[in-house]
Amino acid sequence: MTIDKLFTRLKALGNDTRRKHNTKAGAPDNQFGVKLGDLRTIAKELKTNHPLALQLWETGHVEAQLIATLTMKPKALSARELDQLTRSTTCTQVADWLNAYVVPQHPDHEILRQQWMQDKDRWAARAGWNLTASRVKTDPASLELPQLLDRIENELPRALPEVQWTMNNTLAAIGIHHPPLRKRAVAIGEQIGLYRDWPTSKGCTPPFVPVWVAAMVQRQG
Secondary structure (H helix, E strand, O other): OOOOHHHHHHHHHHHHHHHEEEEEEEOOOOOOOOHHHHHHHHHHHOOOHHHHHHHHHHHHOOOHHHHHHHHHOOOOOOOHHHHHHHHOOHHHHHHHHHHHHOOOOOHHHHHHHHHHHOOOOHHHHHHHHHHHHHHHHHHHHHOOOHHHHHHHHHHHHOOOOHHHHHHHHHHHHHHOOOOHHHHHHHHHHHHHHOOOOOOOOOOOOOOHHHHHHHHHHHOOO
């Protein structure tokens, strides 16, 4: 499938409601407003196609970048290329898919994590904190968790919104998975109050750390 044909299909699938939702969430005008399920269907049809995925990403189009995250080969990227992709993300939805489906599969993701954790670029920092949140759960011995809490306490209130999300995830992960540090993690969340009034649907857990940690600990029994 050519890019022109793909864009014709995407345009036909787009709708105003989804487009308005995306815009409210920070997506740029370069989008059609296609449902995520439809994008997954298209990506499944395209299968892995690394050259096409890179071309789609370079368009800077939201739906094209989302499809690219599902069709590229992470290990075919150099660390520099992945860093450039991360920095050229168009919105949080694209960042989340890139951080879920591409970044963790790259052989140099730990090197990049350490670099991104010191970066001022919002998308690089978001990716770095996302990887760190995962590492809190899978390899905490490689992290200095008390010092990490110090940094979160100092930086979370003034961090960019795109970075606050994954930094907050890291704070919650420490509280959920490391009982000796739970009280402090919850206290930091309470003190900062980030997402305290976040609207949450019935049955869902809010991202406010004190409530999130309590719910997950209770769930774990």
